[in-house]
Amino acid sequence: MLHVSSRDLAAALARRLDDVAPTRITVRADDSNLAVLHDGQVLGISGAPAILETAEALHEPAENLETAVRAALSAVQDYIAEATTEPWPGTGGRQPNPDARVEANTVLMWFGPEGDPVLSLPPIDLATGITAPRAPGP
Secondary structure, three states, X not given: OOOOOHHHHHHHHHHXXXXXXXXXXXXXXXXXXXEEEEOOEEEEEEOHHHHHHOHXXXXXXXXXXXXXXXXXXXXXXXXXXXXXXXXXXXXXXXOOOEEEEEEOOEEEEEEOOOOOOOEEEEEEEOOOOOOOOOOOOO
């Protein structure tokens, strides 16, 4: 059975989104919320990870996890696009739709069509703990 806390999900999403956010935009977890900042000023806050704390999440955990991820990605995308006045992460005036899918113990996330995404985020591995630190790298 999948069990993910809203706090853990917010932290995992914040790390991944902050890594790909445009210059001067930061994405931070604040409890079970995602805060989007531009030059340190809060643009908006998404409470979408809290979807995991609803009664429905107990009955359909994978479906509700996907819903929480999509809603969080969409909110962050909107705040970034508003701040930059550009579609994000799209180009040419097109803002791709965010999407997510749970496969076994992994959450896959992307913007645009699944077969040809504009941006794919690193998956969240639920089996190893989604708050595990990133591996050192370049």
